Amino acid sequence: MSEALLTATNLGVKRGDRWLIKDVNMALQMGQITTVIGPNGAGKSTLVRSLLKLINTTTGSINSIKGLRIGYMPQKLKLQETLPLSVARFLDLGRHKQHPLSPNLWHDLLHECRVEKLLAQPMQQLSGGETQRVLLLRALLRKPHLLVLDEPVQGVDVTGQVALYDLIGQVRDILGCGILMVSHDLHLVMAATDEVICLNQHICCSGHPEQVSQDPAFTDLFGPQSGGNLALYNHQHNHHHTSHGDIIDGQHHEDCDHG
Amino acid sequence: MADFLLWAWLGGLMIAAIAGPLGCFMVWRRMAYFGDTLAHAALLGVALGLLLHVNVSLAVVLVCLLLALLLSTLMHQRMIATDTLLGILSHASLSLGLVSLSLFDHQAIDLMSFLFGDLLAIGQADLLWVAVACALVLVILVTIWKPLLAITVNEELAQVEGVNVALTRTLLMLLVAVVIAVAMKVVGVLLITSLLIIPAAAARRLSNSPEQMALLASLLGMLAVSGGLALSWFYDTPAGPSIVVIASSLFFLLFSLPRPFRSV
Numbered sequence: 199m200s201e202a203l204l205t206a207t208n209l210g211v212k213r214g215d216r217w218l219i220k221d222v223n224m225a226l227q228m229g230q231i232t233t234v235i236g237p238n239g240a241g242k243s244t245l246v247r248s249l250l251k252l253i254n255t256t257t258g259s260i261n262s263i264k265g266l267r268i269g270y271m272p273q274k275l276k277l278q279e280t281l282p283l284s285v286a287r288f289l290d291l292g293r294h295k296q297h298p299l300s301p302n303l304w305h306d307l308l309h310e311c312r313v314e315k316l317l318a319q320p321m322q323q324l325s326g327g328e329t330q331r332v333l334l335l336r337a338l339l340r341k342p343h344l345l346v347l348d349e350p351v352q353g354v355d356v357t358g359q360v361a362l363y364d365l366i367g368q369v370r371d372i373l374g375c376g377i378l379m380v381s382h383d384l385h386l387v388m389a390a391t392d393e394v395i396c397l398n399q400h401i402c403c404s405g406h407p408e409q410v411s412q413d414p415a416f417t418d419l420f421g422p423q424s425g426g427n428l429a430l431y432n433h434q435h436n437h438h439h440t441s442h443g444d445i446i447d448g449q450h451h452e453d454c455d456h457g
Numbered sequence: 458m459a460d461f462l463l464w465a466w467l468g469g470l471m472i473a474a475i476a477g478p479l480g481c482f483m484v485w486r487r488m489a490y491f492g493d494t495l496a497h498a499a500l501l502g503v504a505l506g507l508l509l510h511v512n513v514s515l516a517v518v519l520v521c522l523l524l525a526l527l528l529s530t531l532m533h534q535r536m537i538a539t540d541t542l543l544g545i546l547s548h549a550s551l552s553l554g555l556v557s558l559s560l561f562d563h564q565a566i567d568l569m570s571f572l573f574g575d576l577l578a579i580g581q582a583d584l585l586w587v588a589v590a591c592a593l594v595l596v597i598l599v600t601i602w603k604p605l606l607a608i609t610v611n612e613e614l615a616q617v618e619g620v621n622v623a624l625t626r627t628l629l630m631l632l633v634a635v636v637i638a639v640a641m642k643v644v645g646v647l648l649i650t651s652l653l654i655i656p657a658a659a660a661r662r663l664s665n666s667p668e669q670m671a672l673l674a675s676l677l678g679m680l681a682v683s684g685g686l687a688l689s690w691f692y693d694t695p696a697g698p699s700i701v702v703i704a705s706s707l708f709f710l711l712f713s714l715p716r717p718f719r720s721v
Contacts, residue, residue: 250617270617277610281485282664291607292618320665340618 210257236397269342326353469682477675480653494547500554521634574645574697659708
């Protein structure tokens with residue numbers, strides 16, 4: 199496999215006495231969709247924000263290829279009603295001077311994201327799904343090597359979610375970029391991803407979606423109905439958790455008390 | 458028209474012109490109370506300037522800037538809520554300024570002119586300084602307009618996209634500090650925020666883009682200055698408060714316009 203776009207080694211973030219994330223190792227590849235899943239408070243946003251260097255990490259290091267361009271889609275966009283801002287103007291703010299989109303690519307992406315008809319509208323009047331598509335398009339304007347999407351389907355209804363995951367897949371094909379996605383929703387995201395990282399302060403398990411969904415650590419986190427064939431799958435885990443997600447040394451037992 | 462009235466009018470117009478766009482950013486970024494705190498601290502700057510025999514405007518800019526930096530550091534701690542913190546520092550600095558000024562010879566200082574402004578006392582030399590300050594603010598504002606707008610929309614997004622958020626934010630505070638130092642002459646420390654906020658808020662209803670709102674805020678501010686001065690001239694009312702009264706009237710007038718006249 200070619201050189202990773204971004205590699206995180208031993209990443210840890212401590213706030214007060216609490217580790218928000220700990221011992222995280224991961225690598226993001228070109229053309230690959232990686233999804234971080236985990237329950238609320240598992241440190242998903244902390245992980246993304248430290249990879250983006252928006253917050254300082256306590257331990258570990260992040261290495262990226264030279265000149266890495268990241269397109270970022272934040273979880274929420276809180277816009278003041280007092281700011282008169284059209285969609286077109288909002289998108290303009292995200293354009294990259296050195297790496298402008300070719301007119302063709304711009305029209306393709308505009309069309310794929312179905313934003314053509316929204317350009318003149320004020321940002322504040324968009325629906326949840328429309329806002330997400332505009333945010334995605336803005337992240338794409340920089341022709342990113344790596345696209346980082348924090349809960350991209352938030353506030354979007356189920357049909358819209360499917361469409362949005364489809365769109366994300368198409369974007370990967372058009373731009374050939376690597377994608378890091380955060381989600382707490384399981385089923386839809388599993389189908390749309392190449393690699394899943396299951397996070398609860400540390401990485402509980404990771405790998406291909408089918409593999410991960412059968413991992414006991416995964417069902418511990420999300421409940422038995424989430425995994426496929428748990429009963430048939432026998433797996434020895436090397437640790438288990440307290441309700442705070444701390445690792446307790448020792449042998450795994452069936453009713454592992456994940457948070 | 459008397460010369461001093463012309464100077465006052467020109468000075469007021471220039472200050473209103475830069476207060477427009479800057480006031481927009483204060484409205485967009487919800488900095489009204491923050492601006493108020495800085496404006497109150499300006500009085501402390503006046504006292505320090507007189508005490509240390511340095512240029513009063515310069516002392517005001519420095520005190521405001523220091524307080525702004527102190528505030529942005531303190532806002533990151535979680536012990537005290539931001540509005541409480543602003544409330545404490547705002548009135549602490551105002552009181553400290555009033556107490557320090559009371560230590561001077563009373564004849565030498567016209568406290569009312571600091572509190573409510575004394576636009577009609579602007580001379581030709583002052584006007585030059587106002588022009589220089591306004592030009593400086595305008596140049597910086599135009600230069601950092603796009604990054605400033607980007608961090609106003611979303612700071613994290615802007616940072617990932619390569620905007621130097623801390624620098625841009627600090628420059629905005631510097632601009633606010635400079636405007637406070639010059640606007641103090643027009644409306645005084647107690648009313649400065651109104652000169653920044655009211656025209657911007659009034660312009661919102663008529664604007665479809667940030668630039669349009671900034672420009673309209675400038676024009677409405679200039680209209681308020683002209684109307685206020687006229688009111689002051691013909692009815693002998695205090696100039697600063699008269700300007701604020703006209704600005705507020707414009708705001709309520711525009712706010713109550715029926716739908717078809719408004720944009721989004």
